[in-house]
Amino acid sequence: MNEGRLIVLTGPSGVGKGTLLKHLCQRHPQLQVSVSLTTRAPRPGEIPGQSYIFVSREEFQAAIQAGALLEWAEYADHYYGTPRQAVEQALQQGKWVILEIEVVGARQIRQNFPQARLIFICPPTWATLEQRLRQRGQDSEAAMQKRLERAKQELQAAPEFDAQVVNDNLEQAIHELEIRLGLTYADNVKPPQE
Numbered sequence: 001m002n003e004g005r006l007i008v009l010t011g012p013s014g015v016g017k018g019t020l021l022k023h024l025c026q027r028h029p030q031l032q033v034s035v036s037l038t039t040r041a042p043r044p045g046e047i048p049g050q051s052y053i054f055v056s057r058e059e060f061q062a063a064i065q066a067g068a069l070l071e072w073a074e075y076a077d078h079y080y081g082t083p084r085q086a087v088e089q090a091l092q093q094g095k096w097v098i099l100e101i102e103v104v105g106a107r108q109i110r111q112n113f114p115q116a117r118l119i120f121i122c123p124p125t126w127a128t129l130e131q132r133l134r135q136r137g138q139d140s141e142a143a144m145q146k147r148l149e150r151a152k153q154e155l156q157a158a159p160e161f162d163a164q165v166v167n168d169n170l171e172q173a174i175h176e177l178e179i180r181l182g183l184t185y186a187d188n189v190k191p192p193q194e
């Protein structure tokens with residue numbers, strides 16, 4: 001069986017990982033996104049089972065105990081984790097699976113899947129990161145402060161990963177990710193404009 005590829009996008013909250021992932025997946029249908037478990041409440045517009053699988057703390061603990069998570073971490077008072085079975089099954093089927101996770105979980109993937117490709121997304125400046133978190137406008141001030149505090153530590157981890165991509169101009173960042181990941185275009189998909 002053709003072994004798939006495991007790709008990880010990591011970096012601080014608000015840097016644009018979700019935005020980059022959305023564009024990459026639109027342009028490269030061969031990418032399969034892993035849907036994470038989380039104990040945080042859904043934000044307006046988030047679709048259960050699509051944005052996240054929203055679970056209670058008890059359900060999350062049970063998933064850890066059952067070994068059902070490929071990696072997991074606590075982040076700003078909530079738990080987040082990657083369901084093992086769906087990812088392993090897709091990889092066995094030769095698919096390209098992409099995870100969008102924070103740094104603690106990304107380190108677990110690096111340790112357990114040495115063949116995975118892990119990309120750290122950097123903000124152009126600290127002020128930009130703060131501005132993006134605020135403009136998203138979906139976190140309380142307290143939650144935002146926790147995320148900014150965590151982001152300071154996370155930024156120091158950037159050199160641990162296989163490559164670093166600065167998300168300043170969105171199109172340029174997508175293009176650089178495509179190069180780093182060896183993604184080529186399907187015939188029916190238009191490449192980003194330079």
Ligand code: ADP
Pocket residue numbers: 012013014015016017018019020132133135136167168169170173
């Ligand atoms: P993350 O998934 O890393 O938490 P998001 O993808 O939710 O981050 O992005 C945070 C905010 O920044 C969103 O409002 C998004 O539209 C915006 N954003 C993302 N990338 C860029 C970019 N290159 N330029 C300007 N704004 C961006």
Ligand code: 5GP
Pocket residue numbers: 011012013017036037040071072073075080081082100101102103104105106
């Ligand atoms: P948010 O609450 O903004 O959706 O996510 C908070 C942080 O958790 C983000 O950095 C996001 O990438 C990360 N995250 C989302 N899913 C997972 C997961 O399954 N595992 C880990 N370790 N982090 C995750």
